[in-house]
Amino acid sequence: MTSEPTALSNLLNRGATNTSTASETTVERILDAAVAEAAAVGLDRVRMEDVVRRSNLGRTTVYRRFPSRDDLVRALVARETQRFLDAVAAGMHGVERPSDRVVEAFLAAVAFARSHPMLRRIAETSPGSVLELANNPDSEFLGTGTAFIARHLHGERPGRPSREARWVADVFARLFLTYLALPPSDPDVRNETELRTFARAVLIPMAERVAPIKPPST
Structure with a gap:
């Protein structure tokens, strides 16, 4: 009892x-x-x-x-950033080959941005807002994304990601923001085949310099 x-x-x-x-x-x-x-x-x-x-x-x-509005925007950006990173992690989940993980992460990132109503509006009507978002010290948008990428590039090796890995991660994060703000005509961001070709030709060689590319243990 x-x-x-x-x-x-x-x-x-x-x-x-x-x-x-x-x-x-x-x-x-x-x-x-x-x-x-x-x-x-x-x-x-x-x-x-x-x-x-x-x-x-x-x-x-x-x-x-x-x-305040600042409190709201800060919380909004933090939540949507985490959702974005979760979507990218889900895209890589279960993918064994390191090179394929790079490709799937990039495709997941683009797909998330194209389906997200707020990010889609930014891309279509106010691309300058992307730079404001990235440069906002309160949002940590760029820093959070860069750290996430660097961890995956570093893999399960001990210690923190190397300086070179952090450089590559920063380039990847800034490239994504540029593609979000100013989508290129080539490759067509609406065409998965073209995006895969781009990722294999451009992103994989950069990532392989700091391989192995394995997701960190959780």
Whole structure:
């Protein structure tokens, strides 16, 4: 038979978990509204009041989670950056050959950007916003992406990625941002075959200089 103190403790713990889950759901709802607003008007024109309206939440509820626009944008960029990195990692998952991992990572990155409403708008209407995003010290957008790539280039070897690996990772990250802001006509970013050809001809030779390319242990 469960003792009364234990039962009470379990009840309180469940209540705390439910409250935490509800709070996380509210944050996700606000960030989803911010993505939709950024897709409609551009990230640099997102206003708190418009996000409140889109979220269908109370003004106090939104401002309690994000006291300022800067707080909201910082959280938005952090979440979408993590989603991007998760998509790239998923693209590499189960791919054995190091060279194929480079190709699949690049394809996953382009596919994510083309399907993401906010990033798609940036590419189509305000490419300069990509540079602002990359240079924003609060977002760490470029640094996070570069560190992610460097870890995968370094593989499971001990120590931190070499300087050369960090250079290559930085080039890859900046190349992706350039392709996002100013998509080339050749290769056609809408054509997977052309993207694969590009990745094999250009990206693999760079990556092979700092091989082995293995995902880090988790």
